[in-house]
Amino acid sequence: MIWHITKRELYDNLNSLRFALTTVLLLGLMLINAIVHLREHPVRVQKYHDAATESLDRLKSRTNLYQIAQEGPGYLYKKPSSLHFCADGGEDFLADNVHGGFYAWATADLAGFWQLDYMPATLNRKNIRPDTIKIDWGFVIGYVLSLIAILFTFDSISGERERGTLRLTLANSVPRHTVLIGKFFGALVSISVPFMLAVLMNLLVISTSSDVQLGVETWSRLAIILFIPILYLCLFLALGLLVSSRVRQSAASLVILLLIWVTFVVFMPSTLASIASGFSPSMTYDEFNERAIQLVNELKGEYDARLQDMPEQSTKKIELSGEYVIRDVTERERLSHEYLTQQHAQIQLARSVTRISPVVLVQHLLEVFAGTGFERHQQFVENVQRYAREYREFVSDMDRADPDSLHVIGTYEGMSKKPISPESIPMFEDTLSLSRDFNAAAIDLLLLTLFFVVFLAGAYLAFVRVEI
Amino acid sequence: MLTVLIRRELLNNLMTFRFAAAVLIMLLLVVANTFVLIKDYEQRLEAYNTALKTEHRRSQDSKTYSSGRFNVARPPNPLSIFNVGLDKRLGNEIGISHGFVPTLWDTGTYKLTNPLLNLFTSIDIVFIFEVVLSLIALIFSYDAIAGERERGTLRLVVTHPVRRGQILLAKYISAMLCLLVPLLMSLLLAIILLTTATVVSLSVGDFLRIGGIILSSIVYLSVFYLIGMLISTVTRRTGTALMLAMFVWGFWVLVYPNAVLTAIAPPQTSQARMVSAYEEIKQIWEAFDRERKQFLANDAVPGEDPHLGMVGADPNFNQIWGSGYHYEYFHRDSSTLRYDYHAVSNIEKLHEASKPQVPHAQDYYRFLGPQIVNAAERAWLVRKQALETIFVQPAILDRILLRGSPVGMYDAATQAWAGTDLRGLRDFFEAARRYRRTLIDYYYDKNAFGSQQWFSADNGAVDWDRLPQFSFLRSDIEINAARALPDICLLLIINLVLFIGIFLVFQKSEV
Numbered sequence: 001m002i003w004h005i006t007k008r009e010l011y012d013n014l015n016s017l018r019f020a021l022t023t024v025l026l027l028g029l030m031l032i033n034a035i036v037h038l039r040e041h042p043v044r045v046q047k048y049h050d051a052a053t054e055s056l057d058r059l060k061s062r063t064n065l066y067q068i069a070q071e072g073p074g075y076l077y078k079k080p081s082s083l084h085f086c087a088d089g090g091e092d093f094l095a096d097n098v099h100g101g102f103y104a105w106a107t108a109d110l111a112g113f114w115q116l117d118y119m120p121a122t123l124n125r126k127n128i129r130p131d132t133i134k135i136d137w138g139f140v141i142g143y144v145l146s147l148i149a150i151l152f153t154f155d156s157i158s159g160e161r162e163r164g165t166l167r168l169t170l171a172n173s174v175p176r177h178t179v180l181i182g183k184f185f186g187a188l189v190s191i192s193v194p195f196m197l198a199v200l201m202n203l204l205v206i207s208t209s210s211d212v213q214l215g216v217e218t219w220s221r222l223a224i225i226l227f228i229p230i231l232y233l234c235l236f237l238a239l240g241l242l243v244s245s246r247v248r249q250s251a252a253s254l255v256i257l258l259l260i261w262v263t264f265v266v267f268m269p270s271t272l273a274s275i276a277s278g279f280s281p282s283m284t285y286d287e288f289n290e291r292a293i294q295l296v297n298e299l300k301g302e303y304d305a306r307l308q309d310m311p312e313q314s315t316k317k318i319e320l321s322g323e324y325v326i327r328d329v330t331e332r333e334r335l336s337h338e339y340l341t342q343q344h345a346q347i348q349l350a351r352s353v354t355r356i357s358p359v360v361l362v363q364h365l366l367e368v369f370a371g372t373g374f375e376r377h378q379q380f381v382e383n384v385q386r387y388a389r390e391y392r393e394f395v396s397d398m399d400r401a402d403p404d405s406l407h408v409i410g411t412y413e414g415m416s417k418k419p420i421s422p423e424s425i426p427m428f429e430d431t432l433s434l435s436r437d438f439n440a441a442a443i444d445l446l447l448l449t450l451f452f453v454v455f456l457a458g459a460y461l462a463f464v465r466v467e468i
Numbered sequence: 469m470l471t472v473l474i475r476r477e478l479l480n481n482l483m484t485f486r487f488a489a490a491v492l493i494m495l496l497l498v499v500a501n502t503f504v505l506i507k508d509y510e511q512r513l514e515a516y517n518t519a520l521k522t523e524h525r526r527s528q529d530s531k532t533y534s535s536g537r538f539n540v541a542r543p544p545n546p547l548s549i550f551n552v553g554l555d556k557r558l559g560n561e562i563g564i565s566h567g568f569v570p571t572l573w574d575t576g577t578y579k580l581t582n583p584l585l586n587l588f589t590s591i592d593i594v595f596i597f598e599v600v601l602s603l604i605a606l607i608f609s610y611d612a613i614a615g616e617r618e619r620g621t622l623r624l625v626v627t628h629p630v631r632r633g634q635i636l637l638a639k640y641i642s643a644m645l646c647l648l649v650p651l652l653m654s655l656l657l658a659i660i661l662l663t664t665a666t667v668v669s670l671s672v673g674d675f676l677r678i679g680g681i682i683l684s685s686i687v688y689l690s691v692f693y694l695i696g697m698l699i700s701t702v703t704r705r706t707g708t709a710l711m712l713a714m715f716v717w718g719f720w721v722l723v724y725p726n727a728v729l730t731a732i733a734p735p736q737t738s739q740a741r742m743v744s745a746y747e748e749i750k751q752i753w754e755a756f757d758r759e760r761k762q763f764l765a766n767d768a769v770p771g772e773d774p775h776l777g778m779v780g781a782d783p784n785f786n787q788i789w790g791s792g793y794h795y796e797y798f799h800r801d802s803s804t805l806r807y808d809y810h811a812v813s814n815i816e817k818l819h820e821a822s823k824p825q826v827p828h829a830q831d832y833y834r835f836l837g838p839q840i841v842n843a844a845e846r847a848w849l850v851r852k853q854a855l856e857t858i859f860v861q862p863a864i865l866d867r868i869l870l871r872g873s874p875v876g877m878y879d880a881a882t883q884a885w886a887g888t889d890l891r892g893l894r895d896f897f898e899a900a901r902r903y904r905r906t907l908i909d910y911y912y913d914k915n916a917f918g919s920q921q922w923f924s925a926d927n928g929a930v931d932w933d934r935l936p937q938f939s940f941l942r943s944d945i946e947i948n949a950a951r952a953l954p955d956i957c958l959l960l961i962i963n964l965v966l967f968i969g970i971f972l973v974f975q976k977s978e979v
Contacts, residue, residue: 017708025715025718028727032727032730090586120584125557125577128554128859130867151715251706254710262493262599263496263497267591267599270590274590277588284579346582
């Protein structure tokens with residue numbers, strides 16, 4: 001019986017104006033998305049490749065251990081995702097590198113060691129182009145698909161009630177929930193068809209190009225990504241059915257649905273984000289700078305006098321200099337890490353609060369599985385920090401292996417002077433792990449499912465109790 | 469007859485659910501967001517005030533003329549609450565010195581807060597209107613004709629001796645009156661909130677500008693109402709009309725503004741143009757440097773280093789030496805075509821040994837000062853043109869493309885009223901450049917270039933209090949109006965065309 005009702009709904013929908021418009025709109029948007037990706041992605045990859053190679057070459061050109069330990073690994077770059085077309089994730093506003101380099105010191109005989117420096121992307125200050133939302137899958141699914149879902153369901157029950165056909169259907173000893181589920185599946189299939197068509201065309205255009213290659217891992221990620229819009233679509237269909245069965249007139253039902261849509265999809269994310277980001281403000285750049293200067297001066301005051309009193313070239317002096325250098329690095333790095341953590345915490349809070357809006361959930365999910373956006377950025381920073389530890393361990397291991405060394409890391413005199421082969425230096429690799437992504441996505445996925453179940457249950461209850 | 473029709477329509481519209489919903493949602497969204505926006509403005513204003521204070525303190529530290537480098541700060545625009553435009557985004561602090569003509573691309577940011585907050589889109593009141601007003605207008609209009617035709621009441625009305633144009637006009641006027649209620653109520657509430665907030669101080673001009681924004685909103689609203697009415701006249705059934713209206717809305721408001729800029733490739737910054745302009749600017753400064761060196765070689769004490777032996781010979785940036793500092797360097801940045809020379813001496817106490825050098829140094833700086841100013845002016849002429857073609861013209865093209873949708877026109881008009889559009893912000897940089905001229909005039913006035921105080925505070929520090937303060941006033945309301953006028957006219961023309969179209973279709977259509 002469900003199949004009958006679904007089929008009837010399908011026939012109704014397939015011949016309608018909205019089906020044609022939906023198909024055209026989705027195909028057009030997905031085509032734009034594919035073309036833009038093909039145009040921009042090779043440039044992005046090339047830029048990453050050039051920059052990463054240059055920084056690697058510079059690292060390999062270092063031969064002695066002191067140079068390796070002092071100058072550090074240089075710029076570490078974030079690998080661009082080949083699924084960038086699924087979710088842009090505001091990549092323009094996230095830094096694509098972390099600098100592992102050193103500062104010049106005022107004192108001539110000591111050189112500062114390298115440290116991680118998280119520089120923000122400041123592209124926006126000079127950008128006078130009007131800002132827009134990027135046409136990625138996130139936009140097509142989050143905004144357009146949800147609007148379409150509403151337009152397909154707002155009259156599915158109230159419309160039939162108005163025309164009187166619902167009474168006819170129910171007179172044929174059909175259980176009510178069957179009618180509801182039939183309608184649900186009918187709408188689901190009739191939106192999924194043009195959507196899948198658009199997605200397939202999009203993937204076809206992208207995969208035929210030789211510039212952009214999708215590997216096996218990417219395809220498996222894509223398979224997961226394809227599951228998300230279906231769930232999201234179901235959520236809005238259930239919402240549409242709920243309102244449609246509660247409200248007598250289909251016009252009123254549409255008005256309510258549109259207002260809910262506008263509030264939750266268009267306004268809620270940014271309004272809530274602005275409110276929430278006020279709760280945990282991070283320190284400003286000026287404050288950070290002030291603290292950094294204060295820190296440097298404190299250390300200078302502590303060590304300068306002590307260092308001057310000591311005789312030249314003595315082991316004690318070398319040890320103290322090493323301690324000075326290492327303390328400077330650790331404390332400065334701790335400060336910049338604190339600054340970064342505060343910034344991330346502010347964003348994290350705002351992101352958690354905005355989860356009330358389903359469009360945010362779906363965008364988070366797409367970002368996580370596409371390997372772009374904030375979550376990915378955090379993963380990149382973690383990778384960098386892990387690499388920094390590895391790199392420092394490598395330096396101390398190499399130093400420990402040399403019996404002639406004084407084992408004072410921080411000064412030239414105190415460290416091993418044996419040549420180091422460039423192959424043995426650890427190299428930075430920016431990796432993505434699917435299991436971590438699943439962990440990050442779990443809450444969003446659960447919330448999305450929860451919303452869906454609640455709305456569907458609501459629609460069921462409303463429809464079962466309603467008078468026809 | 470017209471009044472009877474209008475009254476009937478008004479009653480029909482006012483007693484509907486959609487009217488109540490429209491009023492409610494508009495009030496809710498506008499009030500909630502106005503709170504957020506006022507708070508945001510408050511924070512920016514506070515940051516601006518601290519920036520002013522720090523700058524004042526910093527300028528007191530400059531004891532010589534050559535070290536006088538002022539950062540002027542751009543105040544946040546209170547009307548950015550209505551349409552934020554570029555107000556929050558562009559740099560808001562810029563250094564003024566005689567040797568460099570400042571532009572939009574040389575700015576810094578005071579009190580930089582979390583840069584990652586850019587991840588969230590920021591909304592303003594006009595954005596709410598853009599999205600919600602257009603939607604409400606369409607919801608009101610989709611069944612204006614088609615609905616009556618379906619119910620058969622249209623035929624009834626037409627049987628009376630009423631002209632069809634009158635019916636249309638009555639429908640239009642009454643619906644617009646209804647739609648004005650949520651618009652004006654929410655705006656009024658927003659203005660009340662603004663005036664009660666102590667931080668926001670609005671001048672008479674600002675209220676007139678807000679009036680301009682309201683006017684633009686009404687014209688915009690009317691465009692979407694007429695679009696809906698046209699759809700309603702063309703289609704036979706309300707269902708079809710509704711679907712068409714919703715898709716038209718989705719396309720114009722949601723898809724087009726975002727898609728057009730993504731789809732159309734950002735014009736490649738012509739590398740050749742960049743390089744040639746940069747070379748030209750470089751040559752100007754290199755010629756300056758040659759003349760400078762030549763002067764040093766041919767003067768009374770030939771063969772000395774350009775620092776005249778007064779502070780350390782190390783030309784390193786910020787070299788601290790004795791009682792004061794001196795640095796000179798070329799600032800080069802090919803990505804923004806920046807190339808300029810800075811020579812700063814802030815010597816608090818001269819070494820006894822360098823005292824005889826003073827007249828000599830005065831000669832040198834008397835020669836150097838006007839040279840730097842000239843080179844900077846010449847380089848600016850080249851740079852201005854290059855920046856205009858490389859950065860500004862693509863941005864203007866983008867805005868023209870955005871005008872393919874009424875939303876783009878409305879946005880442009882309100883930004884022009886608020887003064888947060890590109891032109892409004894460039895006014896600030898214009899003012900900064902004027903202030904640079906003031907500074908140079910001040911130097912000439914005081915004969916600063918040839919004075920000892922140019923490089924050393926040995927005979928007392930410079931008294932900066934006589935230098936006029938920088939102040940930036942937003943452009944006059946007439947200029948705002950002139951900038952907004954083209955877009956408002958465009959919207960009006962669309963209105964007229966739509967109305968004529970509806971009239972013609974309705975005249976011919978069968979009832």
